[in-house]
Amino acid sequence: MEDYFTYTAKLFDQxxxxxxxxxxxxxxxxxxxxxxxxxxxxKILATYGAEVIKLELPYYGDMWRPASYWGKYWKHSNPIWHxxxxxxxxxxxxxxxxxxxxxxxxxxxDADIVLENFAPGxxxxxxxxxxxxxxxxxxxxxxxxxxYGQYGPMRYFPGWDLLAQAASGVLRTNGFPGTDKxxxxxxxxxxxxxGNMAALVLTMALYHRNKTGQGQYLDLSQTESMMRMLPHFTxxxxxxxxxxxxxxxxxxxxxxxxxxxxDGRFLGLACATEKQFEGLxxxxxxxxxxxxxxxxxxxxxxxxxxxxALRVIVGDWIKTKDCDEVIRLALENGFAAAEVxxxxxxxxxxxxxARGSVVLFDDDMYGELAVAAPSAQLSKTPxxxxxxxxxxxYHNRYVLLNLVGLTEAEIEDLEKKDVIGTFDDKPGLKPPxxxxxxxxxxxNYGREVRK
Amino acid sequence: xxxFKKKSKEKVYTRYSGxxxxxxxxxxxxxxxxxxxxxxxxxxxxxxxxxSSANFSGIIAASFFAEFGAEVIKVEPPEGDPCRKMTPFxxxxxxxxxxxxxxxxxxxxxxxxxxxxxxxRETFSALARKADIIIESYPxxxxxxxxxxxxxxxxxxxxxxxxxxxxxxxxxxxxEKFSALPDTDITTQTGSxxxxxxxxxxxxxxxxxxxxxxxxWMGWYISGLSATLGGMMALLYRQRTGEGQMVDIAGMxxxxxxxxxxxxxxYTWDTPRPRIxxxxxxxxxxxxxxxxxxxxAIAAARDQDFRALLKILKRWDLEDDYKFTPDRIPxxxxxxxxxHREIEKETLKYTADELAAKxxxxxxxxxxxxxxxxxxxxxxxxxKPEQAxxxxxxxxxxxxxxxxxxxxxxxTVTSGFVKMSExxxxxxxxxxxxxxxxxxxxxxxx
Numbered sequence: 062m063e064d065y066f067t068y069t070a071k072l073f074d075q076x077x078x079x080x081x082x083x084x085x086x087x088x089x090x091x092x093x094x095x096x097x098x099x100x101x102x103x104k105i106l107a108t109y110g111a112e113v114i115k116l117e118l119p120y121y122g123d124m125w126r127p128a129s130y131w132g133k134y135w136k137h138s139n140p141i142w143h144x145x146x147x148x149x150x151x152x153x154x155x156x157x158x159x160x161x162x163x164x165x166x167x168x169x170x171d172a173d174i175v176l177e178n179f180a181p182g183x184x185x186x187x188x189x190x191x192x193x194x195x196x197x198x199x200x201x202x203x204x205x206x207x208x209y210g211q212y213g214p215m216r217y218f219p220g221w222d223l224l225a226q227a228a229s230g231v232l233r234t235n236g237f238p239g240t241d242k243x244x245x246x247x248x249x250x251x252x253x254x255x256g257n258m259a260a261l262v263l264t265m266a267l268y269h270r271n272k273t274g275q276g277q278y279l280d281l282s283q284t285e286s287m288m289r290m291l292p293h294f295t296x297x298x299x300x301x302x303x304x305x306x307x308x309x310x311x312x313x314x315x316x317x318x319x320x321x322x323x324d325g326r327f328l329g330l331a332c333a334t335e336k337q338f339e340g341l342x343x344x345x346x347x348x349x350x351x352x353x354x355x356x357x358x359x360x361x362x363x364x365x366x367x368x369x370a371l372r373v374i375v376g377d378w379i380k381t382k383d384c385d386e387v388i389r390l391a392l393e394n395g396f397a398a399a400e401v402x403x404x405x406x407x408x409x410x411x412x413x414x415a416r417g418s419v420v421l422f423d424d425d426m427y428g429e430l431a432v433a434a435p436s437a438q439l440s441k442t443p444x445x446x447x448x449x450x451x452x453x454x455y456h457n458r459y460v461l462l463n464l465v466g467l468t469e470a471e472i473e474d475l476e477k478k479d480v481i482g483t484f485d486d487k488p489g490l491k492p493p494x495x496x497x498x499x500x501x502x503x504x505n506y507g508r509e510v511r512k
Numbered sequence: 513x514x515x516f517k518k519k520s521k522e523k524v525y526t527r528y529s530g531x532x533x534x535x536x537x538x539x540x541x542x543x544x545x546x547x548x549x550x551x552x553x554x555x556x557x558x559x560x561x562x563x564s565s566a567n568f569s570g571i572i573a574a575s576f577f578a579e580f581g582a583e584v585i586k587v588e589p590p591e592g593d594p595c596r597k598m599t600p601f602x603x604x605x606x607x608x609x610x611x612x613x614x615x616x617x618x619x620x621x622x623x624x625x626x627x628x629x630x631x632x633r634e635t636f637s638a639l640a641r642k643a644d645i646i647i648e649s650y651p652x653x654x655x656x657x658x659x660x661x662x663x664x665x666x667x668x669x670x671x672x673x674x675x676x677x678x679x680x681x682x683x684x685x686x687x688e689k690f691s692a693l694p695d696t697d698i699t700t701q702t703g704s705x706x707x708x709x710x711x712x713x714x715x716x717x718x719x720x721x722x723x724x725x726x727x728x729w730m731g732w733y734i735s736g737l738s739a740t741l742g743g744m745m746a747l748l749y750r751q752r753t754g755e756g757q758m759v760d761i762a763g764m765x766x767x768x769x770x771x772x773x774x775x776x777x778x779y780t781w782d783t784p785r786p787r788i789x790x791x792x793x794x795x796x797x798x799x800x801x802x803x804x805x806x807x808x809a810i811a812a813a814r815d816q817d818f819r820a821l822l823k824i825l826k827r828w829d830l831e832d833d834y835k836f837t838p839d840r841i842p843x844x845x846x847x848x849x850x851x852h853r854e855i856e857k858e859t860l861k862y863t864a865d866e867l868a869a870k871x872x873x874x875x876x877x878x879x880x881x882x883x884x885x886x887x888x889x890x891x892x893x894x895x896k897p898e899q900a901x902x903x904x905x906x907x908x909x910x911x912x913x914x915x916x917x918x919x920x921x922x923x924t925v926t927s928g929f930v931k932m933s934e935x936x937x938x939x940x941x942x943x944x945x946x947x948x949x950x951x952x953x954x955x956x957x958x
Contacts, residue, residue, distance in 0.1 A: 065653040068663060069683040072758060084749045109745055124814070130777060130785070130793045131843040140780040144772030185538060192534030192541065210931070212542050213905040219875070219888050223798055227809035230897030232800070234727030235710065237720065241807065242790060243800060243894065246726055247709035248771045257737055257770060262930045264744035265580050269554045269935045271751050277934035278541050285911050289929040290733040292600070293897035294912060296610045298924035300603055303898050306727050309719065312600040313611065317698045319707060319725055327723050329702030333566040333694050334594040359594070360609075363602030392689075397696040399679070399703030399764065401723045404785055407705050407768050408778025412686040418765045419775045431779035433772040436735065436765030437742025438681065441757035442749045 072440045075417040083110025084442045088267075089464075091168055091175045092116060092149070093189065095123045097222070097249050098283060099178035099206045100145050101256025102263065106174070107148035108435065108444035114168065114460055115146065119153040119482025120490075122453040127489035136427055136493040143449040144432050150464075153454035153482050160480045162188055168465055169194045169201065174263060178206035181216045191278045200276040202266040206259055210282035222251030225283035230293060237308040255286035315362045316341060316375050319401065326384035327401040330375065330391070335359050340394035345378045417443075424449045426496055452492045454483035458506045469506055541933055548910070548928055548936035553581025558747070559957070560645040562619075563587040563626065563636070566594040567649035567695050568729060569677045569763065571615045572736025573743065574647055578618040579937035582645075585953055587636065589625040592946045605920050608944045611729070614925055616942045620949035626660065633658055635958070640665045640672070642957045645743055649677040651691040662758045672756040673746040675739050679703065681762035695763045700731030704767035705774040713789040713845075721787070734766040788842050796840035796848065797821065800894055801859040808864040810855075812889035813837070820878060820887030824870045825858040864893035915942045 088111040092103040100115070100123070107113040117123050129139040154161040169175060175194055177184045184190040184205065191203040205211050208220020209228070218224075226232040226245050235244045245251075259281050266277055288294070293304050311317035315338050317331035332338040335358065342350045350356055355367040362371060379387055384400055391398035402410070408431050413419040418434050427449050435444050461467040461475070475481045484490040498504050560582050564570020571586075571593075578584040586593070599609025624632040637660055640646060646665065648655055655661040655676075662674040679695045680687040701707050702723065711724035742759040750756055768774040777785060785793070792798040795813035802808075812821040815836060822828050834840050834851055842848035859867065871891040878884035895903075901912055901924065913927035920943070927939045 062663075065656045065661070065663075066683060066688045068656075069652075069687075069760075073683045073760065082749075084745045105741070128794050128837075130773075131841055132838040133781070135780045140776045141773055144776055185534070188533070190534070190538070192537040195537075196534075209905055210909055212545065213908045215903075215905040219890055221798070221811045221813075221890065223809055223811045224890055224892055227800070227892050227894045228900065230895050230900045231728065232809070232894055233896050235724065236727070241802065242712070243807070244710050244712070244724060244790065245792075245799065246730065247706065248773045250730065250771070253771050254734065254737070257734075257741060258929065261576070261737065261741050261744060262932065264741065264748060265554045265935070266932065268744065268748060268751065269552070271748070272557075273552070275934050277932055278545070279933070280545055280931040281929075282909075285906075285909070285926075285929045288897070288900065288906075288911065288926050290730070291728050291897050291926070292611045292614050293728075294901055295614045295923055295925050296600060296603065297898045297901070298914075299605055299610060299613075303896060304600055309722065309725055311696075311698050311725060311729075313598045313609070313729075314696060314698070317696065319698070319702060319723060321719075321722065327702070327707070329696075329698040329707065329725070331696040331698045333598070333696050337566075337694055359597040360599075360602040360604060360607075363597075363599065365601050368601070392693050395692055395694065397679075397694040397699045399699035401702045401707045402705050402768075402774075403708040404705065404774040404778035404781070405783055406778075407774040408776075412680065412684055413765070413768075413775075415684040415686070416681055416762065416765075418762065418769055431775045433765075433769045433775040435742070436738045436762055436769040437745075438760045438762075439742060439746060439757055440760070441755060442745060 073438055078443045078445050082442055085109045085111035088112065088174070089172045090114065091165070091172045093175070093177035093179070093184065094206065095178065096125045097145060097252035098256050099176055099259065101253055102176060102204070102206070102259035103149065104145055104147060105257065105260035106263065109442065112464065113149045114464070115149045115151050117151065117153045117453055119155055119454060119479070120485040122153065122484065122490050126453070127487060129489070134488045137488045137491055138427065138450060138493065139489045140430070142489065143430060146450045147432065148447045150456040150460050151451045151454060152457050152460050154480055155482065156187060156189070158480050160475065160478065164480070165189055166197045169198050172198065172201065174202045174204070176204040176206065176259070180219050181205070181207050181211050195276070200270065200274065202263065202270060202276050202279070204259060204263055204279040204281060206255070206281050208283045210285065211280040220283065222249040225251040225255065225287050228284045229287035230291065231287050234291070234293070234306060236306050238305050251283060251287060254290070255281065255283040258286045310368070310372060312368065313363065315359060316371050318372050320376050320379040322379055322384040322387060323381055324383045328384050328387060328398055329401065330387070330396070330398045332396050337396040340396045344390040344394040344396070345375070347374070350374070420446060422446045422449070426451065427493065452484045453490045454481065455504055457481045457483065459503050462506050544933040545931040548931065548938060552935050553938065554935045555580045555582035558582040558644045559642060560584045560647065561587055561639060561643045562647045564647050564649035564677060567677060568595055568598065568611065568697065568732040569695070569735035569739060569761065570647045570649045571595055571612070572733055573675065573739035574619070575615040575617050576737070576740040577645070577743070579939065581938070583620065584618065585620045585622050585949070587622050587624050588946065589627065590623045590947070608920070613920060613923070613942065613944055616944045618940050619943070620953060621946055622950050622953045623947040626658065633660055636660055637665065639953070639957055641669050643669070643672065645673045645675060647675045647677070647739065649695060652676070652678050652682045652687050653691060666756060670756060671750050671754055673743055673750065673759065674756070675743050675759045675761065677735060677739055677761040677763065679763045682760045697729040697732040698725055700735060700763040700766050701725055703764040704731065706730060706767040709785065709787065711787045713787060716789065723787070731763065731766050734770055735761055735763050738766065791842045791848055791852070794841060796851070797855060801856050803859045803862055803864050803867060805863040807894045808859060808867055809892045809894050810889065816885040816887040817889045820874050820884070821889040824874055824889065825855065827854065827858055830854060867891045868893065913939055915939065917941070917943045919943065919945055
């Protein structure tokens with residue numbers, strides 16, 4: 062039989078991705094969401110082939126367009142926004158006008174999914190909520206994303222990732238015992254995790270609709286999503302105790318902590334099983350620990366004082382080794398260790414490039430950029446990047462002509478009446494300075510324009 | 513329904529609210545969300561074998577499927593999955609750790625020693641012919657060498673969705689070289705870029721300025737969530753074409769693939785970000801401050817929100833120096849820290865509840881005024897997870913459920929993380945007994 066890794070190399074061949082089928086081919090999504098939470102959900106659908114029409118307000122657009130790290134822009138765009146909005150169609154229309162609403166109802170007729178993350182009540186008040194959309198399309202799957210949910214005494218409270226972290230208690234779980242500093246989960250994980258959950262519940266609703274023909278309304282709260290990931294509630298219910306923070310250590314696994322090596326690098330190390338702990342002891346040449354009563358079995362070694370004693374032993378050993386050596390020994394002896402990877406290491410990592418989880422994508426408008434791909438690689442229907450973010454209103458004409466079926470004259474009329482519009486002269490909204498929109502075929506009604 | 517009978521006018525913090533023209537339809541929809549019991553289950557036609565070992569991502573993925581109605585059979589050796597023993601400070605109930613109980617939703621338990629017994633492997637293969645999804649976490653190629661890999665199982669079951677979870681995946685040279693390396697939460701956090709971004713500033717003393725670990729299992733939960741999501745994509749494709757496929761999860765991608773920041777920032781900056789402790793790269797104020805009675809979270813990052821906060825704290829004098837978002841972000845660290853200290857001086861004068869009340873009052877006024885620019889400064893007391901349980905919001909939303917098990921007794925778990933009008937997730941039971949369903953599974957599937 063063929064060698065396993067030769068077989069999988071063919072199965073997951075990165076060069077073949079562009080010719081493979083897409084799960085969501087022909088799936089139409091109307092996306093009212095903004096910032097990170099909602100857009101992450103629609104981005105995942107777009108990565109697997111859905112036609113996501115992202116609706117924004119002309120001249121302003123999504124408030125996350127200009128929100129770049131440290132105010133640093135890349136070709137007049139926000140470098141972290143490309144990943145959040147890849148493969149989407151960018152349409153800007155003014156929801157205050159009745160003509161824009163009519164346009165939305167018309168689009169909703171052919172849509173499969175609508176999602177929004179306004180403050181609860183807003184979408185309903187604007188006439189684009191579930192009750193209005195389900196009248197024109199009863200089979201619609203409509204997802205409302207919010208921090209606390211669409212009902213309950215806190216439903217009108219506005220929220221951000223930070224509030225979801227604070228209200229769920231996640232924020233209180235990070236840091237060192239006995240200190241008053243609580244480090245929030247970085248990079249808005251309180252948006253990204255619920256965003257991924259939003260994509261998950263949409264796939265569930267789609268699966269249900271494919272079986273029964275039934276659409277439905279979904280209410281996903283950021284805070285509940287984050288609470289789903291904590292053992293604290295059940296821990297408290299059994300022990301009556303609060304689970305205190307544990308700094309660098311993981312109190313639920315043997316010898317699990319972040320350590321500093323002789324060459325000043327940081328690594329995470331842990332033993333998931335007793336066998337792995339044996340491996341660690343032989344790597345440390347401390348077999349006597351195996352007969353030490355404190356570490357005799359897994360649950361015993363997790364008791365607070367035993368765990369602390371063991372971490373000191375392991376920490377002292379790591380201080381005498383270089384990081385690479387510890388990881389080599391981990392591999393040879395079968396316990397877990399991995400270096401702390403930063404942005405630059407992740408971007409340059411050969412393995413990630415070969416795996417296709419960091420892709421150097423060559424975009425028609427922006428040129429080359431490293432973007433991340435999902436950690437789940439599918440052998441038959443992989444996700445892919447087709448284009449990066451686009452200026453505000455870039456796909457107005459393309460979408461209205463090709464996906465909605467308006468004529469060029471009708472579109473021009475909408476432009477004149479300011480029902481649809483484009484970008485203001487702001488970074489994050491406008492195209493790169495070297496780019497000529499008038500020569501862009503997609504911007505110009507999908508016509509072939511001489512470049 | 514008491515929710516809709518309230519006569520007192522509700523506090524509304526945003527500009528757009530109030531009854532829509534479709535209020536009765538809306539009411540009907542919400543009532544459906546509020547009573548999830550007895551509705552159809554999405555995955556009631558799906559059978560899953562979870563044979564993952566010493567890896568919680570697999571258990572978590574299986575748990576999500578089980579909540580949506582799939583029949584999930586946890587396959588483990590007679591002594592049980594090592595995951596049963598992973599629990600904070602060794603706290604356990606009759607030998608079962610807390611995290612394992614949390615994820616014991618709607619599951620069936622069967623004992624098969626596929627690592628050592630040839631006969632059990634054959635039983636597993638026979639079950640796999642009837643399965644829709646398999647979840648495993650053995651070293652890449654291990655299942656294949658036992659004759660129970662995707663290659664062999666898919667020959668007799670072409671619709672099979674096969675989810676494999678490992679640190680470095682099923683292909684590439686590194687995956688082969690590192691196939692023996694086990695997967696854990698902490699190495700997933702460090703290796704996928706999470707730890708590098710959390711922790712205190714470099715100017716703080718050691719070890720506080722080291723890369724930190726997120727307190728809960730963020731690495732494993734992200735991998736587990738990604739596995740379920742990948743599995744659902746595969747199920748949807750199968751629904752249309754009848755074809756199964758392999759879904760390969762690499763734990764070392766967890767964080768970097770979910771946020772995408774490390775790849776794109778690493779590329780455009782060509783240098784790593786420093787750790788900035790309690791500050792934020794894009795938004796300010798966006799974090800927590802000391803107040804009279806503890807800690808308070810404040811998010812007032814948009815310019816209009818920041819102005820509102822200054823009004824509340826009576827520090828309009830700061831407005832001139834910190835007018836725009838770029839004035840407040842920590843690219844000039846000292847400038848940002850100075851603002852941080854100035855704000856802390858003020859928050860210390862109030863309790864968390866006083867500040868929250870002030871912020872709410874301002875927001876309500878701002879929502880009705882065209883002069884206040886819609887400023888919505890958000891202030892909230894920081895909750896311990898244990899305090900969150902008793903909030904009326906979650907009680908009304910049934911976010912927690914008390915379940916009763918013969919062996920484990922009565923306890924609380926999170927439940928119904930999403931509300932769905934037609935096919936919501938359900939918790940039918942939570943149990944963990946090894947080999948509990950051996951007969952059930954054999955009778956039904958063999």
